Amino acid sequence: MTPTATGIAPTTNSTPTTHAGPAIEITGRLGERYDEILTPDAVAFLTELHHRFSGRRHDRLADRMRRRFEIGNGRDPRFRDDTAAVRANPDWKVAGAGPGLEDRRVEITGPTDPKMTINALNSGARVWLADQEDATSPTWKNVVEGQLSLFDAIRGQLSFTSPEGKEYRVTAERTPTIVMRPRGWHLVEKHIRFIDRTGRGMAASGSLVDFGLYFFHNAQQLIANGSGPYFYIAKLESSEEAKLWDDIFTFSEEYLGIAHGTIRATVLIETLPAAFEMEEILYELRDHCAGLNAGRWDYIFSIIKNYRGRGARFVLPDRSDVTMTVPFMRAYTELLVKTCHKRGAFAIGGMSAFIPNRRDPEVTQRAFEKVAADKKREAGDGFDGTWVAHPDLIPVAQAEFDAVLGENPNQVSRQRDDVEVTPAQLLDVHIGLPITAAGVHGNVSVAIRYIEAWLRGLGAVALDNLMEDAATAEISRSQVWQWIHQDRETEDGTPITVAYIEELIAQVLGEVDRRDGDRFDDAAEVFREVALREEFPTFLTIVAYSRFLVDTE
Structure with a gap:
């Protein structure tokens, strides 16, 4: 069955009831010159890519989940036995x-x-x-x-x-x-929908x-x-x-x-x-x-x-x-x-x-x-x-x-x-240095300020004379999660608990320069979800994207 591309249309949540084949629908609103990128031929190419490869993408994401589960349950990564011949072969470049x-x-x-x-x-x-x-x-x-x-x-x-x-x-x-x-x-584009040949x-x-x-x-x-x-x-x-x-x-x-x-x-x-x-x-x-x-x-x-x-x-x-x-x-x-x-x-x-x-x-x-x-x-x-x-x-x-x-x-x-x-x-992660109160505060502050800028459409942000992006924000929030769940305390003996981090969140929100239209309250909500909940989201960007960046109008 040959994949087809639907025409570019304004935002819609409708799904066609019949298909001549797999298709792509553009559900995001169209701005100036968007039609130069989202052309029928380009959309047809995207349809082919999804038709051929989206299933394998899902399989690979399932592999990731399985691997994280194994490591979490005590099975350390190792060099693979089944690919030893690839590593031993000196001839390929x-x-x-x-x-x-x-x-x-x-x-x-x-x-x-x-x-x-x-x-x-x-x-x-x-x-x-x-x-x-x-x-x-x-x-x-x-x-x-x-x-x-x-x-x-x-x-x-x-x-x-x-x-x-x-x-x-x-x-x-x-x-x-x-x-x-x-x-x-791991990331999806929710302003473009792929409709498979079953109509899903x-x-x-x-x-x-x-x-x-x-x-x-x-x-x-x-x-x-x-x-x-x-x-x-x-x-x-x-x-x-x-x-x-x-x-x-x-x-x-x-x-x-x-x-x-x-x-x-x-x-x-x-x-x-x-x-x-x-x-x-x-x-x-x-x-x-x-x-x-x-x-x-x-x-x-x-x-x-x-x-x-x-x-x-x-x-x-x-x-x-x-x-x-x-x-x-x-x-x-x-x-x-x-x-x-x-x-x-x-x-x-x-x-x-x-x-x-x-x-x-x-x-x-x-x-x-x-x-x-x-x-x-x-x-x-x-x-x-x-x-x-x-x-x-x-x-x-x-x-x-x-x-x-x-x-x-x-x-x-x-x-x-x-x-x-x-x-x-x-796997030798032993460093032998303490967790400091300043380090915990810094993580909370950087994560919230970065997420706030990210929600406003900025992905690379200069904070405290350092260039922060999604990866550095991920370190900040994941360290906080781990410190809480491993019952760590700061160098001065303060237990790192949810209550302690909540105090720091309030402190950070009082320190930032609040302006009309800022997203600090939303950023704090995202931070709580990715750093303070019992469950650990694999990426903060998945949580924040689905909740705040998808145009649903």
Whole structure:
């Protein structure tokens, strides 16, 4: 049965009673130029993607649930016996860099609104991670208009005028190579409904919507521009999930009639299960893979989420003390570099949260020093590039990689045969530092302030001279949940209880700058649900999205 696409229509909750085949319905309201992205042909492509792959997506999400249950019940992750032959085979390599990805020494990350898109393209970075995931609040407006920003930028026609009348245009002679990051498998797009061939309706996959619209509209133009359709793949937990993405890539290339292997993916290793399957993930994606990225903040969150109920020895101290030099983070990043270079893949470092403040030279200097130390360590460990979140940090990061790379575009050929990492090392979360009252307050404050901004449509937020996104907010709320449920107390002997956190919530709400239209009360409600309830939601964004970001009018 051939899938079909329905026409674009205003918001409706109706479900057709008969179908010629699977279909997509657009239920979100249409703004200016939305019809340029949600074209009948693009919607037909989304229909095909969902028809072919949505069932497998649900299977992989079920696998995740099973794996979390097993870890929670005492079965630690380990390197897989059934894929030992893949790891032992020395002959296979990944596809590696596509055009424009040969030198990735500094990548800037950020959301895809017009202003941030232009700033990223003018930044001087080698790569721009165009982020539809953790740095974007997935309002319907952000989802579609982010696609419009990318559509215009790729065709050299993007401009923006701020409400104050300031004009923004792309002026750089050399702009970064764009690598787009779609939402993870766990997120849905409730303004688009997939109707299967039985007539059953369900929310579309955020991953397939983001990937599908970007690829359909831009793949051929990107190739003509001398690069290609490149993607960062977030929140992967297994090689089976990687295989699903590889099949999607192969089908999509065939659909548009472009060469197999044109797509290049960089996978974020930002979950604990994925750290045990790095080689298998590379293998499954080998025809489409450029490398792996050490997604540090989500990785810490994944450790907490999977071990939240396993006892006191798995409890982490203040968020600020969980640095890249603690044992489990060193083991994870060194294994990533070794694995990547063994297979001809790029190893890309993560983002230090410190950002400059142009109004405060002391804060800026401290940020420069912290970022320089972080990037010096990464370059020395063998990473081929790294992330920054602010244009002023690009020269700082580049200097550290230039010092190691020199004129070489990367150091993929550098093998880390000196590295041997065991499962015990990946799970060595003992840090030996206390939980402080300031640390608990900081987590409550950051989580509520970030969620408040996210509910207003902002996904990347500067708070206390740090760049916060959904991943850092996840660490903050999950630590609070774990501290409560593991009966922890602060360094001064105060038990961390629901009542204690409620006092801190009231304190934080009294500290923030309240304005008409703010979302602090809603943010506090979300925080209570994801940090104080008996049940632990897998992602705070699922809770907040369903309750507050879905346009139901």
